[in-house]
Amino acid sequence: MSETKNITVHLKVWRQKRNEKKGRFESYTVKDVSTDSSFLEMLDLLNEDLTKSGKEPLEFDSDCREGICGTCGLVINGVAHGPQQAIATCQLHMRKFKDGETLTIEPFRAKPFTPIKDLIVDRSAFDRIISKGGYVSTNAGSPQDANAILIPKKNSDLAMDAASCIGCGACVAACPNASASLFTSAKISQYALLPQGQPEATRRASQMVDQMDLEGFGNCSNHGECEAVCPKQITIANIARMRREFFKAALRS
């Protein structure tokens, strides 16, 4: 809307065929990109061009395109989700870039994030981490009245901060060590802060950390890059809380 113009961008994009061990960078030029369009819409445009010229379009993941589902995720010019903080790739707009700029686009890289095709990687490791305790073990049925559990607003707000994680994997992608600590700690934190989470707190912390390690993520060296790229600005205070929970678990086990 404001000062819309059309720009040209040059892309260096990671392309990797399915079942191919190694990928490579390919260069494309996308012309007539409205500065109002989103980054992914720019890639849509590239795909339209590729399709029309008989080439195979670039595969990348996206779904809600409003920053909540966590499906999209690209490393743009070396930064997970691109140059703007506190947003997911789908919320990034082309007005952030200059006419004629060259953009390097890579997938989220980590050993557990096995490449599937082009910019799409497998993040099922996150599901497996959650399956080891990212919940309160309660069956659907007739629990007590919701207001029977009093939760201080402060704790509830902190729990919500942690719970806002969208599971995109940018924390892993940005971490120099490819650690999944921010992701894992966000879930552990949410329940550590709530009374409902207490009965199985010990089990949760140790099992989820074990699974995280088992998946082959790197270790956390407190670089804090995860926090800087997190679309939901989840802080590394959660990682510290996860560690406390883990030590408690270790001492109680």
Added chain:
Amino acid sequence: MALTSSMLFSSVGKKLLNAVSGLTLLGFILAHLIGNLTLLTGNSDAFNAYGHFLIHKTGVLLYVFEYGLIVFFLLHIITAVSVWWDQQVARPTSYKKTASGGDTSKKTLSSTTMIYTGALILVFAIMHLITFKYGPAEAQGYTTIVDGVEMRDLYRLSIEVFLKPGYLIWYIIANALLGLHIRHGFWSAFQSLGLNHPRCTPILYKLGIVVALIMGFGFVVIPAYIYFKGGVL
């Protein structure tokens, strides 16, 4: 049941061990620095008295400290190398381009070079031991008398060593690396111990810079002072 070994060597456990050993070693070098300051008095007796105290007055405790230090050193090294190794295998294909995500990041030259600064500090520590602990002693004529007891003249040795420009430069480099190592290591240790607080952590983070500067400069000031004074203090 207390901490099991599997828990200790989990990702979180390793960082705990690394942090505890790191802070202990920091405590040691802080004490070491304070002791070394006696060199600056220019009074050979003061420094040698400090040495005398450590060697002859602490008894069995000295051995406890020495072996303890070795254990913590090893623990720090093993966990650090292990963390570093995890990192090596966790990203088989590296990025073509990397950049920092922005303001809240704590990624610094310090944080990304911990393993290298650590390794060089280790080399320095070994050479430092060779120079001083296992260097010229009574047999080579470095003797003095403190409290009526004949002992090794560490003061003379120190002054002589620090008058060599090459050693001074190496010493300056090593301690700058130590400072760099502490700059991230200090606050990071607290974070690894799970100690994070909205008010305290920013202070700890800045305090890390102060501690790094004290360590980096403190250890350098002494030999530099000796060198530029030509050994006559």
Added chain:
Amino acid sequence: MKLDAKIPGGQLETKWSSYKSQLKLVNPANKRKHELIVVGTGLAGGAAAASLGELGYKVKNFCIQDSPRRAHSIAAQGGINASKNYQNDGDSIWRLFYDTIKGGDFRGREANTYRLAELSANIIDQCVAQGVPFAREYGGLLANRSFGGAQVSRTFYARGQTGQQLLLGAYGSLMRQVDAGNVEMYPRREMLDVVLIDGKARGIICRNLITGELERYVGDAVILCTGGYSPVYYLSTNAVNSNVTAAWRCHKKGAVMANPCYTQIHPTCIPQEGDHQSKLTLMSESLRNDGRVWVPKKENDSRKASGIPENERDYFLERKYPSFGNLVPRDIASRNAKEVCDENKGVGSTRRAVFLDFEEAIGRLGENVIAERYGNLFDMYQNLTGENPYKTPMMIYPAPHYTMGGLWVDYNLQSTIPGLHVLGEANFSDHGANRLGASALMQGLADGYFVIPYTIGSFLASTELPKVDTSHDAFNESENDIKQTVNKLLSIKGGKTVRELHRELGYLMLDKVGMARDKEGLEETIEKIPKIREEFWNNINVPGSSDDLNKSLEMAGRLADFLELGELMARDALNREESCGGHFRTEYMTEEGEALRNDKDFTHVSAWEYQGEGKPHVLHKEELEFDRVTPSQRSYK
């Protein structure tokens, strides 16, 4: 075909509880032997798969996303209604029921809607037990807000991310069942057909979206929780992968489709900026609490908002609806915005937008208060548009975002195909012709946690289900059909991309089967869609191959179904010669321009039965009976 809604007898208030206690049960030891297929992992699907796993059934759960946590329920912002009456403001099950059925313009089923209102309280208890971090007061109690013009505060919320938190709660429970081995998860699978054996839904065929392989799965029942069909409009607030394919393929196998023309167009969305756009973004309608909607009085006025003096502005909602003003219900606000744009008074580069102005509110309350109330929405708007809404008025335009229509189900949530159950937005049952704000989450979870666990048991206990496996002929047949279609799509290699034709369909649908419809436009649509369809099947360009991850192929298959659904929507809209809820026929309005229902001829559900390719659908009517409420005319003057 006779549509039997199987609504139990007795008092409305006790129908569900007495029915529930009479339902047949499956012996706990036998539950393990029943394999159930749940398609979708949103609030309905995730909740259903988790609860059925908890009960001990062997569940296979499928989703098109890479993780069950990403289903589109995650994008719901505002909240979830529940008749808890925590605020002591006179709320009750009855009141929530009445508001919902009235909000649906008396085109929903009394019994279903009452059950929904009844279960709402239980949902909140369940979610809190799961650790969903709902907003709280300082005393530690749950906070509520009034939402969507409701007169009581019954909406529970977790910041602007209520859908996300509820979904993650269900997802957690689901992953717990995965860990326990009760649920097997199949992500990145797209259901392409339901397989009927002896007339019952006994399996599905999925495309593995990574390898492209067609996979066969067998079960004793299929539970479809695949959401709505808003992307038929191309641009909607739905996720780009949301689609009607699973439901439509079931429809083609015999599940009748009910009220497809009931769609909801949400008024406060960020306007489209150009053809490059892939989706529209919704902003909470709470913005209308303080924002004033206006357009220039002059046609084609290209001055900036600040350059248009007060007396040349038309605050059209305040002018036409003096008592409700900017807070009129969604459908009315949307329709009026369209009208003024049709009169060439629209603003912005595309002229399809109206101003939502906070200048007066900022003057009255100060920027701080406004920032506190809407800060995140303002930030979102600024990020998307590059304009600062504190300084210049926002521009908004309505966008499709929910579909009330869907597969027809009875009180047990079973479709006209025995064994095929349909939950959540994918079914038609609970919202009538218009859904109230904060009610979609409620329905998804009610269906998944508290309805299907009971009714599926009864189905399994009372149905003969001989053992079948995937080598059955019905699987072969279905798979062959899919293969043929896929091969055809890939072989056309024409000149149009999927996106181009989808856009063409979408713009047509939005224009003619959107906020306001008329006979002429609908007939035109019914004539035009087959042409687009023809072009699709002759001139589409789908790159890549079938044995690979191929999003263009996925999208092409979905568009093929939208091209059929769109026509049915137009037919349904043409057939319904009245205005009700989200369905507004310009020929049927009151003198004041409001929706005019025709209760005499149209108090029914229009359920359409597929007859085969190229043959017109057959209409079945389920008459709606109102025993307890009396349909009245909505008025917001």
